[in-house]
Amino acid sequence: MTFSTVDPLLTHATTAIVLLIVLIKVVAGFAIGMGSVIIMVWFERKAISDMQSRIGPQKWGPFGILQSLADGIKLFAKEDILPAEADPFVFKLAPYLVLVPALLTFGIVPLGGTLHIAGYSVALQVANPPMGILVMLAMSGISVYGVMLAGWASGSKYPMLSSVRATAQMISYEAALGMTVVTVVLVTGSLSTHDIVTSQGLGFWHWNIIRLGLIPFVIYLIAITAELNRPPFDVVEAESELVGGFHTEYSSIRFALFFLSEYLNTITQSAIIVTLFLGGPAGWVPPVPHLRWIFPIMWFVGKTVAFAFAYIWFRASLPRFRYDQVMELGWKRLIPLSLGWMLVVAGFLVSRAWGFVTLAVVILSSLLLSRSFELGAARSEGPESVLPSVAQRPIPGHVIRELLDGHDAERGTDGGLD
Numbered sequence: 001m002t003f004s005t006v007d008p009l010l011t012h013a014t015t016a017i018v019l020l021i022v023l024i025k026v027v028a029g030f031a032i033g034m035g036s037v038i039i040m041v042w043f044e045r046k047a048i049s050d051m052q053s054r055i056g057p058q059k060w061g062p063f064g065i066l067q068s069l070a071d072g073i074k075l076f077a078k079e080d081i082l083p084a085e086a087d088p089f090v091f092k093l094a095p096y097l098v099l100v101p102a103l104l105t106f107g108i109v110p111l112g113g114t115l116h117i118a119g120y121s122v123a124l125q126v127a128n129p130p131m132g133i134l135v136m137l138a139m140s141g142i143s144v145y146g147v148m149l150a151g152w153a154s155g156s157k158y159p160m161l162s163s164v165r166a167t168a169q170m171i172s173y174e175a176a177l178g179m180t181v182v183t184v185v186l187v188t189g190s191l192s193t194h195d196i197v198t199s200q201g202l203g204f205w206h207w208n209i210i211r212l213g214l215i216p217f218v219i220y221l222i223a224i225t226a227e228l229n230r231p232p233f234d235v236v237e238a239e240s241e242l243v244g245g246f247h248t249e250y251s252s253i254r255f256a257l258f259f260l261s262e263y264l265n266t267i268t269q270s271a272i273i274v275t276l277f278l279g280g281p282a283g284w285v286p287p288v289p290h291l292r293w294i295f296p297i298m299w300f301v302g303k304t305v306a307f308a309f310a311y312i313w314f315r316a317s318l319p320r321f322r323y324d325q326v327m328e329l330g331w332k333r334l335i336p337l338s339l340g341w342m343l344v345v346a347g348f349l350v351s352r353a354w355g356f357v358t359l360a361v362v363i364l365s366s367l368l369l370s371r372s373f374e375l376g377a378a379r380s381e382g383p384e385s386v387l388p389s390v391a392q393r394p395i396p397g398h399v400i401r402e403l404l405d406g407h408d409a410e411r412g413t414d415g416g417l418d
Contacts, residue, residue, distance in 0.1 A: 217273075
């Protein structure tokens, strides 16, 4: 299979028309991203309200679809407050370090096929850098700085604690996410998102979710959900513990930027999952010349909306994990599993014999690793514990109940206050 990592528009000489088309693509990509955020917020509120037998937004626009726009206008009109103990420059910079990477990541996603405009072939993708996947991972790393600096610059304890949680959580799941992406790159042979989509264009059985097995897809979905701080991994914004999280001290437009970036990241990562594992805009196209350009867009939008709904479903149905459970899942489960699967895929790409040898080594290593985790848990929680128990009762609950029941029986009361 032959790949082309160069945008067909850029193979021509740089003329005014080429520059105009590039400008239109950039503006259109920005508009699509911002518009999709408004729809995503409305969609989430409507879907969750239906799941909870409520009405949801209904006042502004048909079916309340303009409620998100009204909320945005209200946020922009509110007073912008700068805390007295905050670092002014970093406090104002942090929201942009979260929003800009989300916009740039959305720009490398192929939204459809190729159009012919004014004699030029135009790919429905804002940019197609040869190292597109590395750009995605780099932007993901930059957003961590935005979250960390937002909590640090607020000059408050709760935002600082939330930003530390966010940084540790993002870095932990970034490792598993990166190794899953490497697995996709190994089987594709390219870092370009356009090439990854092209390699899956021969049909459903060539999609990476099938070629790589279901495991990398599941790992990526869990890891990116945790990195987005979406439920059930939203310990960064645990209201009962941290007020509102790292953006507690933010208001007005700066809070709106954090809110905007959260939903834009959700949409962008839904599109990235579709690109990496589900063929992107690939799908059945009718043999009608005037319809061939629109069906890939419809396939892409349909797949992306399905994953956006999955994130909403997670939020409505799954309880929040404890922070220790979040970190244990990342370090003890996802990282070893993603590393082992990547080695198995690399072995089978070399030869079938190497693949089976690698598979045997990975299975043996997983058994040894599981046993080491069991021994470690026994030493940390059992009678031979080196450290004292944390957040555990020194006396088991059933013993406390028996003592209280016996005491109430002797007094001849039901345990109530005299």
